[in-house]
Amino acid sequence: MKTKHLFLIILLLGVGKIVAQTYYYNTSQIFTENGYSYRCNTTIGGDVTLCNANNIYTDSLTFNYKDGTRVTNTNILWGYVPLTEKDNWTKQTCMSIVNNAFSATEKQRVLGEKFDINMTINSDNGHVIEVDFRFLKNSPFATIPISTYRTIEQNLKNQIWFTPTEVGSQLLVLVCGWMHKVE
Numbered sequence: 001m002k003t004k005h006l007f008l009i010i011l012l013l014g015v016g017k018i019v020a021q022t023y024y025y026n027t028s029q030i031f032t033e034n035g036y037s038y039r040c041n042t043t044i045g046g047d048v049t050l051c052n053a054n055n056i057y058t059d060s061l062t063f064n065y066k067d068g069t070r071v072t073n074t075n076i077l078w079g080y081v082p083l084t085e086k087d088n089w090t091k092q093t094c095m096s097i098v099n100n101a102f103s104a105t106e107k108q109r110v111l112g113e114k115f116d117i118n119m120t121i122n123s124d125n126g127h128v129i130e131v132d133f134r135f136l137k138n139s140p141f142a143t144i145p146i147s148t149y150r151t152i153e154q155n156l157k158n159q160i161w162f163t164p165t166e167v168g169s170q171l172l173v174l175v176c177g178w179m180h181k182v183e
Contacts, residue, residue: 021109023142025050031146038146042137050149051132057120057173058132064172066123076167083168084126084176094160099183101151102144110140110182118177119156123169126162 024031024040025048031038037053051058063071075081098117102110116134121127131153135141168174 021140021143023137024145025137025142033146036150038149046137047134048137048142049132049134050146052130052153055120055130055132057130058118061120061173061175065170066172068172071171076171081167082165083171083174084121085163085165087163090160090162094156094178095180095183097155097159098152098180101148101155102182103148106144106148107182109143112181113140114179114181115139115141116177117152117180118175119160121162121164121174121176123164123171123174126164128157128160129173131156 025042027040028042029040030053031040039051039053039055041049041059049058063077065071071077073081076083094117118132118134119128120130122129133141133149133152162174162176164174
């Protein structure tokens with residue numbers, strides 16, 4: 001009898017520690033909340049691309065000049081030609097924006113993991129015009145709600161800008177991205 005009671009107590013204590021994770025991005029769909037919509041594209045392999053539903057470059061970006069001709073210069077395509085001027089604040093500010101968007105609980109959930117952040121940049125004025133996020137559908141980033149990604153997108157758009165180089169300003173749009181580990 002004591003064994004059954006002990007087992008029941010252990011079972012009840014253990015159940016209290018189990019936290020179910022909700023994976024939001026298992027299927028391709030549109031999420032709408034608080035007046036904005038986000039598009040989630042999920043591949044059979046489990047790759048997720050999450051972005052504002054109004055993004056036009058995320059899934060169809062080709063490197064073109066402003067006149068519409070395709071960029072064929074491999075030095076540009078492979079990143080050997082700088083498209084933005086170097087500065088001493090943009091990278092740190094981007095990292096800070098992303099890190100500060102996650103709550104303490106969310107930070108614990110994604111601890112040690114990385115996800116991709118990509119920005120499409122206006123080649124005339126250097127402002128961020130689109131942001132997208134990429135991760136696996138079973139990663140901890142798939143448990144983060146749309147509101148967190150929305151905060152990152154809005155803050156990058158409002159606080160980050162680049163200075164296009166002469167070559168960069170000839171392109172239709174510029175792209176900047178990185179793999180981020182939340183701190």
